[in-house]
Amino acid sequence: MPEALKAPLTVEFPFTRSLSPVQSAFLTGLRERIVLGVRTVDGRTLVPPVEYDPVTAEEIRDLVEVAPTGTVTTWAWNHAPRRDQPLDTPFAWALVRLDGADTALLHALDAPGPDAVHTGMRVRVRWAEERTGAITDIACFEPYDSSPNETEPADHTGEFENPVTGIVAPARLDYTYSPGRAQTAYINALAEQRNVGERCPSCRKVYVPPRGACPTCGVATSEQVEVGPHGTVTTFCIVNIKAKNLDIEVPYVYAHIALDGAGLALHGRIGGIPYDQVRMGLRVEPVWTRGARYPDHYRPTGEPDADYDTYRELL
């Protein structure tokens, strides 16, 4: 078996999320260096605040201001910070119950080492220099010798100038993509300018590109079958809007192409013919550019158009 193909794959997306009134007040408060909690039906104060009581599920809206100082309720020493975590030097993850709150907030705790951290230790918020209305407006917690502040938290309207109404949360994950046995064989053959599909041992259909299984029979495909290079346009569309990062003049034609011998159509761009002359049944062949691992596009072969009956099952 040839070595499996692999390639880096980055999945990156900025999630744009709108905020509920409680979330908006909390995150705007952080921007203003104020930590807000919410009172539950039974009089507990939740920090960070949520919109619904975790016990009764009732809507809760009564906000209070708690202290920026608190007590560690549990912690874990992270000697190897990972990308995007709050600090890039070793730190403790900590759940911190802020003075005035009945629940704990998760964040990083900047401390010199694990021996400097213990459950019950006193800490305070270290504010980020630049604050935008996000949980990262708290840069981290830091050790802070003080007595717990037992005073009852004061009510807060939750009203601020220019409240934040949404957050943009970027996320990036880096993968190493491997396409598996059947597609590796397909891609390797394609690099040699051959279209090699796989035949189902049960229904005999030839899949191009092969995915390793026949979806009708639920069995592995394995017998390799070279198809094409010529094929027939079974259906097509005319693309009129330029795609981002794609250097192709519009309008152009994108088509389903049934390669000779294939049991289903693959898709590709049609070139070498005015877009408004492409038609069902048009006979085409792949056009390879030097060094490319796949055809750049398909162009007419000049053969007579295929009879509808020859490709009607492949539509």
Place this chain on the structure above:
Amino acid sequence: MNREIAVVAFAQTDHRRTSEELSEVEMLMPVLHEVLDRTGLKTADIGFTCSGSSDYLAGRAFSFTLALDGVGAWPPISESHVEMDGAWALYEAWTKLLTGDADTALVYSYGKSSPGPLRDVLTRQLDPYYVAPLWPDSVALAALQAQALIDAGDTDEPALAAVAARSRADATANSRAQLRGSVPAGEYLVRPLRTGDCPPIGDGAAAVILAAGERARELCDRPAWIRGIDHRIEAHSLGVRDLTDSPSTRLAAQKAGAFQRPVDTAELHAPFTSQEVVLRKALKLDDEVRVNPSGGALAANPVMAAGLIRIGEAAARVHRGESDRALAHATSGPCLQQNLVAVLEGDPR
């Protein structure tokens, strides 16, 4: 309708650090064939198919639709998918069989964690406003729970190491397991958890067949009857929860009838050693109960399949006559956030 429903067959892959030479459907298909072969059923005989997986693991969009190729889903079959561990797919299939709409169900799940950074991938399931922007990885969150247990006097590092050692020793009898035999406690990964306290990261798949009533007896010599199954969830904010306890597990177990009579076997989905401590307490398991004879998730933890495997392993022991009444548990989310409990029984011998 009151129908008796049983697990009649179970199959799983070898669980490995990587299966990069196989696509998801290529990894899954042999397991589907094996579980069908055990019953003599064909895809066309199956009344309902339900799967569990997450595209985030391998970063491959719509991988669950490609995985369906391995089932033989054309022409269209009655089918569903959950973005959860396969144990919850089994729950959906169990419900479907209860309605009488189907007599047999195929349940499968798979996870390919090798292509991506699993610890970071799992942060994407957290509260997107207050928690996910901090990227607290799965080991860090489990370590916070472990420290809470240590502070509470519920366990200590040697006790956690003993859980790891027992699990991997038991796994020597499980040829499918990824981590077997003597495994060093290792260095701290996120203190207080050491590498030995954490599950291996790897790829794998599992499948189960459910059948109702007489159909189950036709397909299996000793069906594992699902006497009860229930799942419960806790508040999503970690700081609201008591991390040393699992009230959701206890409630699910109670609803599933687990406390009516003692079980002889328990397959617990505890990816981290410290989580077994929480589950034993919540489920009131004493030393008479054989816990994780398969080695559990500390020996093989294909994400999205490891919970279904607990049900499959428990059922397989009933099939083999090694258990008469077994408890299976599955978990999802950080620090045992959501928990499913099933009680399985064999016919009297």
